[in-house]
Amino acid sequence: MLALPPASQPAARRQVFVGTAVAGAAGFMLIGGMMATWLKFRADAPVRESLKRGFIKDWMPDKIVVPEIAANMMLLGLFVICIMAQWAVYSAKRNDRTHTGLALGVTALLALASINAQIAIWTQMGVGANDGAFHSMFYAATGTMTALLLSGFVYTAVAAFRYLGGRTKEVELVSAHALYWYFLTAAFCAVWFVIYVQK
Amino acid sequence: MTSIETHLPTDVSASTPTIATWLTTADHKKVGRLFIGTSFVGLVVGLVLAILVTFERINADSYQILSDNSVPQVLAAVRLLLTFGTVVPLLLGLAIAVVPLQLGARSNAFPRLAAAGFWTWLTGLGLALASIIGNGGPKGGNSNLVDLYLSGSIVLGFGVLMAATSIAVSVLTTRAPGMGILRAPLFTWSSLVGSLALILTMPVLIGTTVYVYVDHRYARAGFGGNTGVNQWIGWALSQPFSLLLAIPALGIVLDVVPTIGRTRLAQRSVAFGAVGVVAVSALATVTQTSITLPWEGAKFFDNAGTKIADLLPFLLLNVVPVLGLLGVLGLSLLILKSSKPVISAPLTFVLIGLLGILLGAAAHIVGLVQDAGLIGSIYEAGVYVPITFGAITIAFGGICYWGPKLWGRSIPDKAATPLALLALLAIGLDSIPYYVAGFADQPTGLVNGFAYSGPQDLWNLLTCAGFVVMLLASIAFVGLALKSFTSGEAAGNDPWDGTSLEWATSSPPPTENFAGVIVVNSATPLADMKSASSTGKVA
Numbered sequence: 001m002l003a004l005p006p007a008s009q010p011a012a013r014r015q016v017f018v019g020t021a022v023a024g025a026a027g028f029m030l031i032g033g034m035m036a037t038w039l040k041f042r043a044d045a046p047v048r049e050s051l052k053r054g055f056i057k058d059w060m061p062d063k064i065v066v067p068e069i070a071a072n073m074m075l076l077g078l079f080v081i082c083i084m085a086q087w088a089v090y091s092a093k094r095n096d097r098t099h100t101g102l103a104l105g106v107t108a109l110l111a112l113a114s115i116n117a118q119i120a121i122w123t124q125m126g127v128g129a130n131d132g133a134f135h136s137m138f139y140a141a142t143g144t145m146t147a148l149l150l151s152g153f154v155y156t157a158v159a160a161f162r163y164l165g166g167r168t169k170e171v172e173l174v175s176a177h178a179l180y181w182y183f184l185t186a187a188f189c190a191v192w193f194v195i196y197v198q199k
Numbered sequence: 200m201t202s203i204e205t206h207l208p209t210d211v212s213a214s215t216p217t218i219a220t221w222l223t224t225a226d227h228k229k230v231g232r233l234f235i236g237t238s239f240v241g242l243v244v245g246l247v248l249a250i251l252v253t254f255e256r257i258n259a260d261s262y263q264i265l266s267d268n269s270v271p272q273v274l275a276a277v278r279l280l281l282t283f284g285t286v287v288p289l290l291l292g293l294a295i296a297v298v299p300l301q302l303g304a305r306s307n308a309f310p311r312l313a314a315a316g317f318w319t320w321l322t323g324l325g326l327a328l329a330s331i332i333g334n335g336g337p338k339g340g341n342s343n344l345v346d347l348y349l350s351g352s353i354v355l356g357f358g359v360l361m362a363a364t365s366i367a368v369s370v371l372t373t374r375a376p377g378m379g380i381l382r383a384p385l386f387t388w389s390s391l392v393g394s395l396a397l398i399l400t401m402p403v404l405i406g407t408t409v410y411v412y413v414d415h416r417y418a419r420a421g422f423g424g425n426t427g428v429n430q431w432i433g434w435a436l437s438q439p440f441s442l443l444l445a446i447p448a449l450g451i452v453l454d455v456v457p458t459i460g461r462t463r464l465a466q467r468s469v470a471f472g473a474v475g476v477v478a479v480s481a482l483a484t485v486t487q488t489s490i491t492l493p494w495e496g497a498k499f500f501d502n503a504g505t506k507i508a509d510l511l512p513f514l515l516l517n518v519v520p521v522l523g524l525l526g527v528l529g530l531s532l533l534i535l536k537s538s539k540p541v542i543s544a545p546l547t548f549v550l551i552g553l554l555g556i557l558l559g560a561a562a563h564i565v566g567l568v569q570d571a572g573l574i575g576s577i578y579e580a581g582v583y584v585p586i587t588f589g590a591i592t593i594a595f596g597g598i599c600y601w602g603p604k605l606w607g608r609s610i611p612d613k614a615a616t617p618l619a620l621l622a623l624l625a626i627g628l629d630s631i632p633y634y635v636a637g638f639a640d641q642p643t644g645l646v647n648g649f650a651y652s653g654p655q656d657l658w659n660l661l662t663c664a665g666f667v668v669m670l671l672a673s674i675a676f677v678g679l680a681l682k683s684f685t686s687g688e689a690a691g692n693d694p695w696d697g698t699s700l701e702w703a704t705s706s707p708p709p710t711e712n713f714a715g716v717i718v719v720n721s722a723t724p725l726a727d728m729k730s731a732s733s734t735g736k737v738a
Contacts, residue, residue, distance in 0.1 A: 013372040015308050022364050026402045033403035037410055041421060129413060133421030140413040144406065 020176035022184035031187040067124040071196040074117040078185040085178035092174040104160040111153040225310040231296025234288040241284025246670040253663035271338040278436035285339040289594040290447040294390035300701035303375030308368035316361030323355025324366040329552040336626045337428040349412040356405040363397040377719035385584040389450025445590035451597040459539035473526030480519040544615035548596025555589025578637020584629040603690030610683040621672035628665025700725035
């Protein structure tokens with residue numbers, strides 16, 4: 001095969017940023033679709049009388065207590081992650097390696113804390129996935145969200161290793177990383193409202 | 200600005216390609232050809248299974264090839280192979296191979312993602328098919344293999360998503376300087392639209408499948424166990440999703456017709472709009488929602504307000520896509536009328552394929568009118584098959600058209616054109632008899648144990664013959680393509696006197712596609728270069 005000498009590199013068009021935006025849109029459809037199915041099941045559930053709350057949808061069993069503090073802390077943690085990720089962008093644009101590294105480190109720590117909070121919710125609820133429709137759907141939806149959070153943690157780790165490894169001109173990657181966390185936070189807002197507030 | 204590598208080093212494929220090269224390649228031309236080659240296997244196997252099913256329907260009481268338990272699995276395998284084993288990889292493969300060339304790019308965006316997408320898709324498809332063979336799949340008797348089918352579907356979905364992401368980001372970020380999106384070739388535009396449609400719909404399929412998987416694996420309380428699989432994820436193997444998957448094919452039509460007609464597409468904005476309209480309308484109804492129309496004949500005017508409220512979404516979501524398809528057909532006919540081109544294989548294939556898609560989309564409208572009583576009948580197959588065969592036929596046209604660029608050798612017109620006519624025959628045989636049988640209330644999803652007035656054996660014999668004809672046409676096309684691309688006539692760099700950038704490089708293109716960066720000043724950059732060189736001006 002003929003191998004011509006490579007052409008000069010055209011100006012980059014924020015490929016990583018656009019790719020992250022596209023991946024974020026796909027992730028949002030994933031969570032959006034799952035929440036829509038959840039709401040359909042909830043809407044289709046028959047009405048029953050609850051001792052505590054009067055007539056309610058027969059969807060979440062009475063015995064289940066959702067640990068709302070952990071869920072709320074997850075939400076707050078994700079908001080803080082957005083600030084930290086944006087701080088990393090701010091610092092990277094000013095070529096401030098120390099603060100960029102610190103911001104990415106805090107982002108990674110909070111991401112782990114969010115995943116830990118989700119595991120705490122599962123543990124404290126103490127129900128099995130095989131106990132009924134609510135239970136299996138709860139684990140499927142929150143498990144998918146946790147997988148996305150884990151992907152965010154990996155993204156943070158990659159951005160940190162590349163930036164701190166010497167590629168300090170890669171501001172686009174740090175920006176794309178922040179965008180991904182914005183998407184994850186928006187997605188978790190939907191999960192938080194539908195599953196932990198509306199139930 | 201990032202310095203992330205988005206292309207291979209130049210020396211990687213300079214040596215003779217080996218199996219290891221194909222297994223590890225991230226060259227978009229090779230990845231595209233892997234998708235295309237594998238899709239032919241899916242097509243042939245899918246058609247053989249379809250022949251088995253339709254043959255058994257001919258005399259529903261006498262022939263017993265398939266056991267009653269295996270029928271749902273075989274039907275699912277047919278749809279899976281024709282949809283995600285053929286149409287999706289065929290069009291994705293063409294897009295991955297051709298779009299970067301049309302963009303004037305050295306490579307696609309995230310080439311390793313596209314390559315990983317191919318292997319992920321292939322793994323998922325293999326797992327899903329293996330589970331069906333072992334009595335998994337929809338209504339399967341082996342619980343673990345039903346789980347495998349669901350997890351295979353999730354893996355397959357991720358593979359398609361990865362490849363679609365690479366295509367969409369390529370179009371958005373790697374266009375040659377000066378090539379705005381409205382100056383991009385129509386196949387590039389339709390690939391962008393089709394990829395974005397996949398990016399928006401496949402995650403919904405994946406999310407739903409995750410629910411069904413967890414429920415089937417642990418609880419079996421909310422999603423109907425193995426019998427609920429098709430109810431929840433079957434929309435991805437039916438219409439209007441099949442129409443959404445065919446959108447890149449519309450771009451092939453709109454690229455091939457003007458080039459073969461030796462003219463420029465004057466109404467480019469109409470063409471862009473037509474493709475977009477089909478996508479947006481189809482996208483709105485692809486998941487579990489189906490907008491039907493309770494017409495109630497003469498009673499329509501008794502409660503006109505409510506009826507109009509029913510009619511508007513029905514028209515918007517089901518009729519508008521057909522208008523978009525008519526727009527594509529109208530533009531093609533206008534070009535053909537003004538240019539009077541010679542009959543060639545790519546032109547014949549794409550026009551016949553477009554007719555198939557149009558036929559299926561128009562029939563879909565009738566099928567959703569509740570008064571017709573066609574919902575749940577075999578009529579539904581008469582909508583799915585022409586759209587699917589239409590997309591496949593257009594892709595064959597695309598291979599005839601771009602094959603010389605990708606392989607450096609041409610498919611002879613005289614040998615390929617009759618195959619397009621066979622495809623037309625197959626589309627006719629696998630649509631009209633289904634419509635008649637559907638109106639006669641032949642149920643869908645069954646291969647025996649049904650009876651209705653009229654020559655039911657004849658209708659099912661004709662549909663079986665249609666699949667046989669399509670199988671013969673497909674095998675002949677694959678054989679012809681293999682022979683032509685390995686030992687056929689050398690094609691030259693610009694065999695069709697094209698106007699877009701893929702024809703500006705050698706056939707087959709070098710590893711980095713182009714020797715330099717091409718600056719684009721119009722929607723027909725190669726025509727500009729030819730014009731400039733003929734007048735002695737520098738482009």
